Amino acid sequence: MKIHMTRILTLMLAVFLVIPAFASAAPTTKGSAADLRSALGNLLGEHAILAINTMQKGYDGKADFADAAGALNANTDELSQAIASVYGDEAGKSFNTIWSSHIGYFVDYVKATGAKDNVAKQKAVDNLEIYRLAQAKFFATANPNLNEQELAEGLKMHINELLKAFNSYVAKDYASVYTTEREAYAHMLMTGDALADGIVKQFPTMFTGDIMNNPASDLRQTLGQILGEHASAAVFAMQKGIDGAPDFDQAAAVLTMNTNDLSNAIASIYGADAGKAFNPLWSSHIGYFVDYVKATATKDNTAKQKAVANLEKYRLAQAKFFATANPNLSEQQLADGLKMHINELLKAFDSYVAKDYKTAYTAEREAYAHMFMTGDALSEGIVKQFPAKFETTTPTVPTSPQVSTVTMQLGSKTIHVNNNKMMMDVAPFIKNGSTFIPVRFLAEGIGAKVKYDKTTNTTWIMAGDDKLAFWIGQDTMQLNGMNKKVGATVFVKDGRTEVPLRFITELLGWNVAWGKDKATIIMTKAMAPASAAAHNMATDMTNMSAGHMSH
The missing domain is CATH 1.25.40 (Serine Threonine Protein Phosphatase 5, Tetratricopeptide repeat)
Structure with a gap:
């Protein structure tokens, strides 16, 4: 069974x-x-x-x-x-x-x-x-x-x-x-x-x-998220296609956006040229699924077989792409995994057409879960290939990390960074159920540089070699050239860029607690003394950039 x-x-x-x-000396997902x-x-x-x-x-x-x-x-x-x-x-x-x-x-x-x-x-x-x-x-x-x-x-x-x-x-x-x-x-x-x-x-x-x-865990989660979305989006887009649904184009567009996210993730690891080479290859198998749907609608069995044959060629080419890029990945195992992926999507679609809906949704869920397992395999192979990029660095001096604390209060413009008191132009507040904070004061308080570009309505945060970009009026930011969903639209209030508290704290790895008054925000993080705060923030960004994209 x-x-x-x-x-x-x-x-x-x-x-x-x-x-x-058990703890391992080498980084692992x-x-x-x-x-x-x-x-x-x-x-x-x-x-x-x-x-x-x-x-x-x-x-x-x-x-x-x-x-x-x-x-x-x-x-x-x-x-x-x-x-x-x-x-x-x-x-x-x-x-x-x-x-x-x-x-x-x-x-x-x-x-x-x-x-x-x-x-x-x-x-x-x-x-x-x-x-x-x-x-x-x-x-x-x-x-x-x-x-x-x-x-x-x-x-x-x-x-x-x-x-x-x-x-x-x-x-x-x-x-x-x-x-x-x-x-x-x-x-x-x-x-x-x-x-x-x-x-x-x-x-x-x-x-x-x-x-x-943990940057290795971040990479694993990122790839699982993108690949899982791909599977479900493909199944439901194929249903929309055979039904002739008016939203088919928009449902299919999700696959294109997802492919771009995955290509960006590949590029962040193997370079822009690899990302560009990956995109058309991965996109091709989506096109072959569309061909299969169209052939099914017209009852053209010859065209259906051609689509299946093209999917077979695709999986071998895709397996070769990954195995060539990473010696830790077995080309045969990759090809077998892609065959399972293709078969699960075709099974979900064929069952839907046959009105065997129970099987259709069982296959859809299996396809979704299988893609998370694929993400597990790819991420582990990448971490083994580039172990230095995924090490969690521990400060050697001092041996015991110091806990930094940032305290803010809803409705108050005062912010305390450890024992230093600062004044913000805009107090933290709640909007549409989310707590927003001005990103400049948090970033500068822990050692990063902030710059605003009026011509593009972009707020830049720079820590070492890492760059974050927040675009006003958009719900997507960029981390070292890689897009990531913020979870809410970034906006300006009284001249300050506002971002959701949860997003920015999770991005930077801070722990958040609320005071008993339900209005005080207490953020803590173990790090080196103040002189190394900027370095630690840069490390956070580097860890995140190893695999993050849209979530």
């Missing part, structure tokens, strides 16, 4: 909590903390994608709605098992009930929209508000390292993103649908990072390393 790949990841969590990983992070990101990211797809199916009255919802429920069961593996069976059951409720409220919202029942729509929104507070309380009660207010803010963002994607779909603003879907997906992986970080802090003897500051 075939076991679902995602289920395997979930069941592994229980093992990680009782068998600590493996380890209990990194595995926990990957598993939670996998499941939470999948939840966002499946939820948006299911809401579309429900609104359209599609025959596969029940099976789409079944895939979403299966994901919930696996998340519940993950929670149970950490906090016990009773906690797992409680989580399942709470988490399932918000899926039900989304369904209520879809039904009310279809019936044009505004009262019922508002009730669904009210219930989602009750849910997010209960869910935040659940996590914060279970883990003292998780801040209830921040959790509630994150869940509000999740709810708003899913509602926005659905409302845009109803309004036929398809470009917005898929932009929002990508943001929702990336945000849930960030949520997984936060939960995993809290769990590791809660059970330190069961884990090794700080997963938020």
Whole structure:
């Protein structure tokens, strides 16, 4: 009997909590903390994608709605098992009930929209508000390292993103649908990072390393995120294609954006020329899948076989590309893995056409999980190839790191960096459920240089050889030439660039806590004395640049 790949990841969590990983002298993507992070990101990211797809199916009255919802429920069961593996069976059951409720409220919202029942729509929104507070309380009660207010803010963002994607779909603003879907997906992986970080802090003897500051883990997570998105986006775009759906072009455009992200990731490791060579090669297999869909629609078996033959040529060329770039990767194993990827996508599509929807969604989930495993293999091979780039440096003098503290307060322009008091032009504030801070004062307070370019509306942060660019009015930033989703639109308030607190702290590896007054923000991080602050920040950036892109 075939076991679902995602289920395997979930069941592994229980093992990680009782068998600590052994420290290795060489950097690696493996380890209990990194595995926990990957598993939670996998499941939470999948939840966002499946939820948006299911809401579309429900609104359209599609025959596969029940099976789409079944895939979403299966994901919930696996998340519940993950929670149970950490906090016990009773906690797992409680989580399942709470988490399932918000899926039900989304369904209520879809039904009310279809019936044009505004009262019922508002009730669904009210219930989602009750849910997010209960869910935040659940996590914060279970883990003292998780801040209830921040959790509630994150869940509000999740709810708003899913509602926005659905409302845009109803309004036929398809470009917005898929932009929002990508943001929702990336945000849930960030949520997984936060939960995993809290769990590791809660059970330190069961884990090794700080997963938020491990560049090898970052690379693994980045590649898993991009490749997982590719699989799901391909399956659902193929469904849109055979259905002749009006949003097919926009659904297919996700694959192009995803390919660009993956090409940028390749370029960040092997150089711009390698990224340019990878892009058309990877894009070709997407084109062959489109050929297969078109041939299926016209019942042209000859064209279908040609598409399959082209996919066979592609997988061999793609395997050769990776194996040539990296001697740690086996060309035969790569080719076998790509064959599995191709077969899973074709199986999901053929089953959908045959109206065997249960098989279609089982194959889609297997394809998604398999791509995370592919990301695991590629990232480990890259880390072995460039070990120096992925080492977590430890300061030798002094032997004990000093804890730096940055304290801010909502509504106050005062910022304390260790014992130094500074004044900001703009106080931290909450907007649309997210806490925003002026990035200049945080960056300068820990040793980085900040520059604003009026001609391009760009805020640059420079630390050593690393450069970050934040574009006003966009929800994407750039880290050493690589794009990364911010999670909210960057904007200017009173002459200062504002970014979400959660994003910038996770990017730089700071721990965030809220004071008892629920208004004081306390950020801490172990680092060398003040004279080396800029160097440590540069190290953070280098670690991040090893594999980060859009999330």
